[in-house]
Amino acid sequence: MYNNIYKINEINSNNDNYEFKYIDLFAGIGGIRMPFQNLGGKCVFSSEIDKYAAQTYEANYGEKPSGDITQIEANTIPNFDILLAGFPCQAFSIAGKRKGFEDTRGTMFFEVERILEEKKPKSFLLENVKGLTNHDHGRTFKVMLDILENKLGYKVFYKVLNAKNFGLPQNRERIMIVGFKNHDIDFKFPDELNQETKVGDILIKNPDTKYTISDKIWESHQLRKERNRAKGNGFGYSLFNENSPYTSTISARYYKDGSEILIAQDGKNPRKLTPREAARLQGYPDTFKIVVSDTQAYKEFGNSVPINMINAVAQEMYKSLKNGGEI
Numbered sequence: 327m328y329n330n331i332y333k334i335n336e337i338n339s340n341n342d343n344y345e346f347k348y349i350d351l352f353a354g355i356g357g358i359r360m361p362f363q364n365l366g367g368k369c370v371f372s373s374e375i376d377k378y379a380a381q382t383y384e385a386n387y388g389e390k391p392s393g394d395i396t397q398i399e400a401n402t403i404p405n406f407d408i409l410l411a412g413f414p415c416q417a418f419s420i421a422g423k424r425k426g427f428e429d430t431r432g433t434m435f436f437e438v439e440r441i442l443e444e445k446k447p448k449s450f451l452l453e454n455v456k457g458l459t460n461h462d463h464g465r466t467f468k469v470m471l472d473i474l475e476n477k478l479g480y481k482v483f484y485k486v487l488n489a490k491n492f493g494l495p496q497n498r499e500r501i502m503i504v505g506f507k508n509h510d511i512d513f514k515f516p517d518e519l520n521q522e523t524k525v526g527d528i529l530i531k532n533p534d535t536k537y538t539i540s541d542k543i544w545e546s547h548q549l550r551k552e553r554n555r556a557k558g559n560g561f562g563y564s565l566f567n568e569n570s571p572y573t574s575t576i577s578a579r580y581y582k583d584g585s586e587i588l589i590a591q592d593g594k595n596p597r598k599l600t601p602r603e604a605a606r607l608q609g610y611p612d613t614f615k616i617v618v619s620d621t622q623a624y625k626e627f628g629n630s631v632p633i634n635m636i637n638a639v640a641q642e643m644y645k646s647l648k649n650g651g652e653i
Contacts, residue, residue, distance in 0.1 A: 330493035330519055332634040332641075334364060336613045337386060344368035346653040348408040351438065353391050355382045357608065357630040358410045358453060361637035363387075365644050370404040378622040379629075385617045395437045400444035407653060408643070409450040411438050412631055435470060442478050448652045449643060452503040453631055456486050459501060470503075480505035483513050487639075489609075489632035491518035495525045495572040496607050498632055502639050511650040516638035526568030528606035529589065538597040539584065547585055563588050565596055576607055581624035601627070609633030 340363055350359045350372040359369055374380045374391040384390045392398060413434045442450065459467045474480050482505045489498040504513060539547075551562025563585040564574045573587045576599075580586065584598030587607075591597055599607065601616050601623035608630050616623050647653045 330521055330634065332492050332516075332519070332638045333609065334360060334633055334637055335611050337611065338364045340369055340387060340389075342368070346407040346647070347405070348410055349373075349403060349406045349441075350391070351395055351409065351411040351441070352413050352434065353383060354379050354412060354630055355626045356387055357610075357633055358412055358451065358636050359387065360633060361640035362408065362410065364637075365640055367408070370406050373398065378618050379626050382615070382617055382623075382626055385615045395434075400441045403441065403445060405445065407448045407647075409438070409442060409445075409447050411450070412453040413438055435473075439473055439478070442474075442480075446507065448507050449647060450480070450503075450505045451636075451639065451643065452505075453636070454501050454503070456499040456501055459486070474503075474505055480507060481509040481511065483515065485515045487515070487518075487635050489635050490523055490572045492516075492632065492634040492638055493519050493521055493523060494607065494609050494632050494634050495523035495528060495570070496575065496632065497572050498575045500631065500635065502635075504639065504643060506646070506650075506652075508650055508652060511646050511652070513646040514642060516642050523572050524568065525566050525570040525573055525589075528603050529568055530600060530603060533597065533600050533603075537600055538591065539588070539595050541595065543583055544595045547583070547588075563596075565590055573607065576604060576628050578625045578628035580604070580628045581621045604628070609635075609637075 337360055345366040346368070347370045348362050348367050350356065350369055353359060353372045353374040359372070363369060369387070372383070372389065372391040373393065373395040374383060375394050380391050438452065461467065471482060474482050482503065484501060484503045486499050486501050489496045502515070506513065547563040554562050565588050566573050567590040576587055580598070587599055588596035589599065601620055602612070604624060604627040605614055605616065606612070608627050609632050610627070618626065
């Protein structure tokens with residue numbers, strides 16, 4: 327098993343002996359929460375709309391998240407120091423066509439905005455897809471930064487990071503947006519690890535044969551790849567083995583056919599990752615409970631965040647807040 331300074335081996339309890347308080351919005355299965363809890367923080371509020379993700383969250387953190395954040399008044403949320411949110415990146419087309427880009431109503435970013443405006447926490451961490459910076463020729467991201475910096479008064483830092491640079495064998499780029507109310511706080515994004523990764527580090531021995539894809543699906547994958555190659559594009563399946571340095575990005579659609587990450591097998595058709603391997607690929611410790619079906623588990627881990635990468639950012643945020651006398 328891979329080992330590095332950003333890896334989490336178990337989830338610490340959410341006890342009352344805490345250094346800071348935080349909330350977990352669009353919580354999923356708690357990937358952003360875990361590092362902050364392990365750093366000595368206490369979660370005082372969480373929200374997740376998907377019922378299966380909420381089941382997994384409750385099984386691992388001992389609390390059931392509140393539901394749809396759009397139905398929760400900001401003033402009913404307990405006071406906290408840090409807001410965490412891996413918010414969905416919905417297109418700003420409605421806002422752009424009808425209200426102009428100064429208006430973010432109707433998007434999930436607005437939920438983050440209204441809670442920051444009401445509660446005025448010391449800091450926040452927002453996570454999203456790399457493409458957010460380029461959406462609508464950069465105008466979407468510019469609006470977000472303007473709101474965070476000029477309307478809400480935060481000092482904002484952002485950077486695109488890749489999971490493979492933090493000890494996980496997955497090529498997964500995500501933008502991290504960090505903000506502080508105290509403009510005197512000094513912050514830097516974490517150092518990348520000068521460490522090779524290997525897919526074999528997350529693979530289990532003798533996986534169930536049910537994860538081996540059928541002749542029909544394997545033939546379909548190969549035919550589709552050949553058709554796409556003839557058209558001049560690269561869409562198809564991606565095959566890896568234990569010596570591959572990293573996989574492609576696992577997505578929420580992985581449950582359908584596993585095409586983006588297939589594992590080669592000697593003398594047999596390739597196989598999909600098992601749910602536990604998908605969890606490891608995202609940095610979840612083996613103590614993390616998987617309590618839903620394989621289909622839902624694939625969706626949950628495909629939608630989740632790389633734990634090591636979040637942990638690295640969380641450690642730097644903690645240092646900055648501590649050095650700035652905020653916690």
